[in-house]
Amino acid sequence: MSASVKEKVSGSGFDLSRSNGEKLTVEEKADVVKRGQEVVNSVQIQRMSEVIALLDQDILTDEQKIYYITIDRLDEDWIEDKLRYQMLQAFLETVRDINNRIRHVKVILALRDDLVVRTFRMTRNPGYQSEKYKALYLNITWSRDELEKMLDLRISAMIKRQFTSEPLTLREILPESTSKLDYVKYFLDRTLLRPRDAIMFFNECIKKSEGRRRISREALVDAEIIYSNNRLDALSDEWVSDYPNLRDYAMILQQMPKNFKIFEVKEKIDERCVAVFARKKHTSDDLLHNLAVDKYAANEYDLAYDLISVLFKTGVVGLKRYSGQSVKWSFLGEEIPDSDISDDTYVEVHPAFYKALGL
Template sequence: MASQTNRKEHIIFKKGFRIGEPEAEADGLFLRTCFVNNGIIEVATATDSRQCILLGRTGSGKSAIIQHLIENHKNVIVINPERLALSNISNSSVLNFFETAGVHMDSFYKLLWKHIFTIELIVNKYNIRNTSEIPRLSQILSGIFKPNRDKATAFDYIKQWGDSFWIDEEHRTTELTRTLEKRLEGNVGADIYKKAKLGVSGLQDLTEQQKQDIVQHGQTAIVDKKQMSSLENVTEILSKNVFNDQNSPWYLCIDSLDDDWADDKIRFKLIKALLETIKSFRCMENVKVIVTMRVDLIESLFERISSPGFQTEKFSGYLLPIKWTRAELTDLLSKRVNYLFEYKYTNQDIKLSEIIEKKMNGKQSGIDYILDRTFLRPREAISFFNTCIDIAEGHPFISAEYIKKAEYNYSNERVKAVCEEWSRQYPYLKYFLDVVRNMRDGVEVAHLMNDRFKEYCERFSDIAKKEQFPFSDEAANSYLDTNQYGLTFMQSILNVLYKVGVVGLKLSPNTQRVFSFSENMKIEKHHIEKTTKVYVHKAFWIALCIKSPDGL
């Protein structure tokens, strides 16, 4: 065992010791005490900065940042998409009927978000928590909105909603949806509306002329210029008269967009409308919308969107990528280790270097060894370190032996985690991993296209047909003629493995090895050639039985 000089002998890792939890929702105590600010907070909260979409992969700290804002800043409103009952929109037979007919719903979705933001600001500003507070709210808003005709029109927009609307988040979305359905009924007439209530099936017996009429009249109902104008007036008046203190900004935070709060069919359309609403809502200079999004979600969003006028590059200035350096993650682990022992039984400062191996195999430190097996994200560093503590139970020191033992569990968990993280986009990822399983790190693509790959192609083709995965034909063709078709299928496989971070690629002798999560370099399939070298990330070496390039 390596030298353990300067170790505090009274320190013992006991059963249940942890340096926090990988998920922010369960990490309250350590998150509050040991938060490491890597500069994101200042940018995210700056109302004069457009950057408001906290972009990162699972475990990068998005939810932790929102939690930190809630606990350390005033005027923070958290909007949970699931509590808004947005699934009611996808479940509406009437709206499905009109959208399938060809009516564009984008204007309604944007109105919905702006409506939600505005009402949330009013409710939280004046602390409306039950219906008994409604008369007080009406009196306050009356004084703000009534002095002239424009303000009176804006006040009419607010007055039209019932008392429960101000208390129940779900009711707000439902009420706005019902209002739209009534307008649609008025525009198309009773006979067509009866068919609309049947949903998509109601379109089956309609003539092309009837469908065109439905689109024309339906679109008029969707784009209600009077309603939009009134809501614009409301936000303008609130900006000038209520939310006008530069020293007291307000934040609308939206987390959990990655969850299943609505069917994918409608979810991506609502997220697209959210992004567009964020741009227009910047008219309220002292209010900032902050959204967390996973990288795979926004990539899927941009791939699916094809509507006119929506240019993905226009949103690049709103993105705030979350990146961590090794020094920042070391600081994070150090603070948590020190707090663990301070919290458990000692007031002494415990340095990270005092309780973990300084040299692994006579080379790098134990901390560097751990960080090499992460995507440089807090969740992975915390998870690996907790596993090390479990292995070191009853001992005062995390030795190289314990780190190596912990790596077995950690590596297998990382394989499960990456497959779960990308399950929506790549449900076949676990099968693609078999292509690099047991390989020697750093081999050329040509080396992978062997008899084993030919057998794999036959096996995957059968699985893809059964599970209705893509690439079934590519796999079948590769099996029949690997020389002619094998590279095409291999390019598809490695392109996916690169995107999710499992492999890094060295495209040519003159280029560096790159991993997608660290370099943010987009590599297309056609960039990958037979001479491209493939490197599996060290987080997966144990689980995938990867052989070291030097044979050790």
């Protein structure tokens, strides 16, 4: 590869062995990098073609069988950050090639939405088209009934093993529902409809109800306080690459109404944003802080729309643009463009974060 790079660059008229101290101009450096990358890409394509041919001809040879190759845990620290997104982009391209060329093989990457968005943003090139990737997506969602059944199975296995042969359900363990309050709905409302949230909340309920057959209302509330703070911490960890100060941004909504129109609290949000950014050290990897620095330099202090946009994308709040429309949530795959956020936009804080935000 080294020889190929030298040949490609030398062919463009550059002398890489300059010994008189003469330096390349910025334009020359950019051209060298471009030509070098072309060689690297061509070598990678050749090697990938060889790997695909190996899979097709020597390993996965029975075309009557469907083979599934799954790759998970790509959000963990398996590679340094500066290479992570280039590798993920390469994974996506490779998966698309294999799935197109070997019909009886399906490679499946398990990726969070935020990681996919970040990968495309960090590796985007002039020819990027998001539509050609969206056809590859299969969003995994859980219904309320599925989450309840999943917890019923966990409860049944746990209770059978420890106390009795008769299975119990989530509804039988939570406080008894009334005509005004269904505690199963209350419980599931405080998840982002993901198994990990439901399990995290339920485990805290069990800790607070140790030795009792049923979870009391008091134990449920105590568990919710812990769960809500842990859920906000976990969300902050998920988005740390884009918004290292996400918890601080969420806390700007502390003790505000659970739902509101932006114009009702816009001034208060702008004031709190100024206070947060004044005490936080600016780091270039925080997208919202970068925007704030640019706006403040231009004597602009209206960050309410930008803050709400970030909190919507990360799942802290849901939005609707006009009355009669249902509230949209990003964790359900729903989108609202930044340009559609206005003074009249209705904001609803997700119940999972009520206790963490003092609501």
